[in-house]
Amino acid sequence: MRSSNNLIGLVNFFTFLLSIPILGGGIWLSSRANSTDCLRFLQWPLIIIGISIMVVSLAGIAGACYQNKFLMWLYLFAMFFVIAALIGFIIFAYAVTDKGSGRFVMNRRYLDYYLHDYSGWLKDRVTDNGYWNEIGSCVRDSGVCKKIRRDLNGVPETPQMFYFRKLSPVESGCCKPPTDCGYTYVNETVWIPGGEMVGPNPDCMLWNNDQRLLCYQCSSCKAGVLGSLKKSWRKVSVINIVVLIILVIFYVIAYAAYRNIKRIDNDEPVGEARMTKSHPSHFQI
Incomplete structure (x- = not known):
């Protein structure tokens, strides 16, 4: 169980690190908006997704460190929707910049x-x-x-x-x-x-x-x-796709580790009952 907790904590730490390029991409789009792109509302979904991944990852790290199964369950539940939102953003970014070029x-x-x-x-x-x-x-x-x-x-x-x-x-x-x-x-x-x-x-x-x-x-x-927006969004989307693939892999690993913790917890009472049956007390009357 401890090894599974350590694995979940490590996965969440790397997930936290992966949120940095997503947040950085949103900030970069924001700086582009202030220079030439000038469409300021487009970077906010990416910034929100990056911050959400950071917060959820911290909750997962805390759950693994303190062996709090509720926080680990909350991490898996929230990360599922964050990954879905990132997929939606990538599809949206490619859809709205699909046509047109110089x-x-x-x-x-x-x-x-x-x-x-x-x-x-x-x-x-x-x-x-x-x-x-x-x-x-x-x-x-x-x-x-x-x-x-x-x-x-x-x-x-x-x-x-x-x-x-x-x-x-x-x-x-x-x-x-x-x-x-x-x-x-x-x-x-x-x-x-x-x-x-x-x-x-x-x-x-x-x-x-x-x-x-x-x-x-x-x-x-x-x-x-x-044309400038298309170039900016495509650059950020390539990074997001790489991050998304790694996030999905980490999510599957964390989910498998969490299920292993639940299985061990469910097996403990059975194990204890077997030990009691195998070693009956010598003080029975």
Whole structure:
């Protein structure tokens, strides 16, 4: 029984350690939300799951140390729902970021982003006027388009140098006009009409060289935010899948150890009865 308790305590300790990357992923998404992603409510489910695993693991450790079967049972019961919630979050994260990606552009290293390439709940959330006013302001205030400028020791960046830069989805969607608008490059955030427009694109009329406007109201900017969210969520989801697999393995081990403790407890009265029968008292009258 003591060895089973020690095993459950060890499993709970490792489970506690596994909660750290989950909580860290939520905090990282939160920091991304404050910089470019700007969709602040998405990281909270992950943070809550990480904290829940920490608390439940501590309860399991306490139950193993003090041989409290109620706390160990509570750990198994609560961890089952935490694992189910983590599975649900992973499925949700992949479902809402399933469609949409940047498009390759000839003679460009960066990708262009188009809103109609995306669909589903996340797109509806981002494009909602109430949400986008807040998200667009957040992207502008983050200074992401100011940071796109490079210092080349006083040498101006040529168009070809810019075309072969690797831009983030937000930088490509919000800080420059779409390539098919045919704008002529002046610098990273100043473009003027003059090229040949390829097809009708409403964003071409929305671009403005005013640094407070740029393309923050463009569909390409919304698509860039969706592209950035997809990259962030996919990175976190890969970590969550690895953690989930290990959590399930640990849960099965802890459950088997707990059942072993119950079996030993149930066998003890029988064992004691057998000892009494095998060694009757010599003081019977």
